[in-house]
Amino acid sequence: MDDRLLDILACPVCKGPLKLQKAANVLVCRADRLAFPIRDGMPMMLEEDARPLASDDPLLER
Numbered sequence: 001m002d003d004r005l006l007d008i009l010a011c012p013v014c015k016g017p018l019k020l021q022k023a024a025n026v027l028v029c030r031a032d033r034l035a036f037p038i039r040d041g042m043p044m045m046l047e048e049d050a051r052p053l054a055s056d057d058p059l060l061e062r
């Protein structure tokens with residue numbers, strides 16, 4: 001995924017920054033503990049597409 005695209009992406013829920021987790025192919029909002037999937041290189045930036053993460057999910061690590 002294009003890093004420049006990541007710069008303009010914000011969480012649709014809290015408008016906060018997202019962290020790209022390349023191994024899992026998701027964008028993670030740490031504040032909301034949501035993982036937004038990336039399909040065919042396109043981030044799915046709808047809240048209903050996001051997967052909730054447990055507080056101890058390793059995707060929440062920096």
Ligand SMILES: [Zn+2]
Binds near residue numbers: 011014029032
């Ligand atoms: Zn958020």
